[in-house]
Amino acid sequence: xxxGRALVVDALGVAVxxxxxxxxxxxxxxxxxxxxxPRLGVRPELVAVAEEVPGRAEEAAARYGFASTYRDWRDIAxxxxxxxxxxxxxxxxxxxxxxxxxxxxxxxxxxxxVGLTAADARAVADAVARARVQGTVGFNYRxxxxxxxxxxxxxxxxxxxxxxxxxxxxxxYAAHPDGALTWRYERERGGSGVLxxxxxxxxxxxxxxxxxxxxxxxxxxxxxxxxxRPTGATAGHALAAGGEPGPVENEDYVNCxxxxxxxxxxxxxxxxxxxxxxxxxxxEVHGTRGAVSWDFRRMNELAVSRGTAYQDQPVSxxxxxxxxxxxxxxxxxAANAMGYDDLKVIEAYRFLRSIAEGRPYGTTLADAVHSxxxxxxxxxxxxxxxxxxxxxxx
Numbered sequence: 230x231x232x233g234r235a236l237v238v239d240a241l242g243v244a245v246x247x248x249x250x251x252x253x254x255x256x257x258x259x260x261x262x263x264x265x266x267p268r269l270g271v272r273p274e275l276v277a278v279a280e281e282v283p284g285r286a287e288e289a290a291a292r293y294g295f296a297s298t299y300r301d302w303r304d305i306a307x308x309x310x311x312x313x314x315x316x317x318x319x320x321x322x323x324x325x326x327x328x329x330x331x332x333x334x335x336x337x338x339x340x341x342x343v344g345l346t347a348a349d350a351r352a353v354a355d356a357v358a359r360a361r362v363q364g365t366v367g368f369n370y371r372x373x374x375x376x377x378x379x380x381x382x383x384x385x386x387x388x389x390x391x392x393x394x395x396x397x398x399x400x401x402y403a404a405h406p407d408g409a410l411t412w413r414y415e416r417e418r419g420g421s422g423v424l425x426x427x428x429x430x431x432x433x434x435x436x437x438x439x440x441x442x443x444x445x446x447x448x449x450x451x452x453x454x455x456x457x458r459p460t461g462a463t464a465g466h467a468l469a470a471g472g473e474p475g476p477v478e479n480e481d482y483v484n485c486x487x488x489x490x491x492x493x494x495x496x497x498x499x500x501x502x503x504x505x506x507x508x509x510x511x512x513e514v515h516g517t518r519g520a521v522s523w524d525f526r527r528m529n530e531l532a533v534s535r536g537t538a539y540q541d542q543p544v545s546x547x548x549x550x551x552x553x554x555x556x557x558x559x560x561x562x563a564a565n566a567m568g569y570d571d572l573k574v575i576e577a578y579r580f581l582r583s584i585a586e587g588r589p590y591g592t593t594l595a596d597a598v599h600s601x602x603x604x605x606x607x608x609x610x611x612x613x614x615x616x617x618x619x620x621x622x623x
Contacts, residue, residue, distance in 0.1 A: 241584065242276035243315065244275075244315070244335075245278045245289075246314060246318050248279075248289045248317070252289070255573065256275065257293075259275065269578065269581060269582060270585045275296065277304075278297075278298055303329070305335075306335065313335060313338065314336070319419070320419055321420070323345075324352050331356035334362060335362065336363040336584050337365070339366055341600070342425035342600065344420070344601070347602045347604070365576065365592055366593065366594060366596055368600070369576055370433075371434060371592065372572045373572055374567070376434070376437070376523060378553040387519060388518055388521060391491060393515050394495040394512060395495070395513045396435055396498070399498070399509040399510075400500070401507055408456055408466060408468060409458070409459040409466075409472070410457060410475045421479055423499050424480055424607055427499040429604060436596075436600070438512065438514060443488050444488045444619060445487050445617055446485070446616045447485040448483070448611055452502050454476060457473065460472050481501055483497075511523050518537070518539070519533070528568070531549065
């Protein structure tokens with residue numbers, strides 16, 4: 230044994246509410262945190278899982294080792310063993326569950342968009358503040374080491390003053406016309422469709438990289454107006470041929486022009502029915518002396534142009550390495566790949582670190598409120614066709 234002082238690690242009971250794909254991702258992230266961040270000082274223990282679909286919670290317990298299973302999430306709020314909760318239930322449940330868990334004294338790691346509206350996100354944020362617990366939000370793309378490196382590059386002035394940015398989030402997950410009419414397509418349960426699902430990430434990236442958005446004008450569309458209702462429980466983006474048809478109530482597509490407090494301009498485009506696009510997420514930021522861009526599908530790379538040529542200035546590929554973000558916790562050298570699940574491990578680590586140290590690390594409920602406020606403004610603008618101003622961020 231070494232002569233150094235042993236690290237004191239406190240156990241923390243964690244629970245997961247909602248065990249679809251994202252519930253599994255959170256669970257696996259908790260299990261991996263001690264492997265990548267051994268000196269964190271807190272060790273998550275899987276205490277309970279709640280899922281209303283019969284058999285899912287029991288399957289999760291058998292696979293991952295949760296000590297208890299529940300059908301009702303309220304049982305987790307009442308479970309004294311639970312100190313922190315992942316909320317990976319559908320959007321329409323975020324507000325009720327988030328507020329209840331905070332009021333029960335539980336720290337919460339909640340998936341975006343945190344409800345259906347900015348009022349929902351603000352209600353959860355206020356409950357977290359009143360209870361003096363920690364709250365982390367699932368804006369995972371900002372956790373990519375390359376994105377954090379891009380932010381530092383922009384802030385350093387290496388590409389000059391930012392002039393404009395393009396942010397895209399294009400996917401085909403809802404492109405099949407036989408895709409089941411689940412809660413995601415209903416206004417009262419899924420909110421604003423692709424705005425809450427994908428554009429929320431884009432808004433967070435825009436603010437993370439360039440600062441506050443001051444005004445916008447948006448256009449939205451529904452391209453697949455009717456879908457078949459599922460005949461049983463679904464997970465993910467299931468197909469449902471032959472079910473009773475019903476209307477799609479929220480947006481398949483959004484395109485938005487942005488103005489930033491810095492004077493920069495932006496374009497944000499998101500679509501869930503883009504045939505031929507699989508997780509085509511990324512950004513291009515242009516400045517007066519250079520540019521930087523990132524593509525999620527090449528998550529560990531940046532395309533960077535910098536110098537003094539202005540015209541015909543070359544673009545270089547930069548492979549991020551241990552000096553960027555949390556890269557060193559996963560790989561020893563540049564160009565060793567990280568993946569999507571690693572971003573959620575980083576998110577889990579920052580959530581647990583917030584709890585251990587009593588102050589926030591990473592994304593917070595304030596970030597969710599800012600994103601939701603912009604999404605609400607997009608919805609209003611799409612309805613009126615007018616530019617919409619946003620209040621300055623507090």
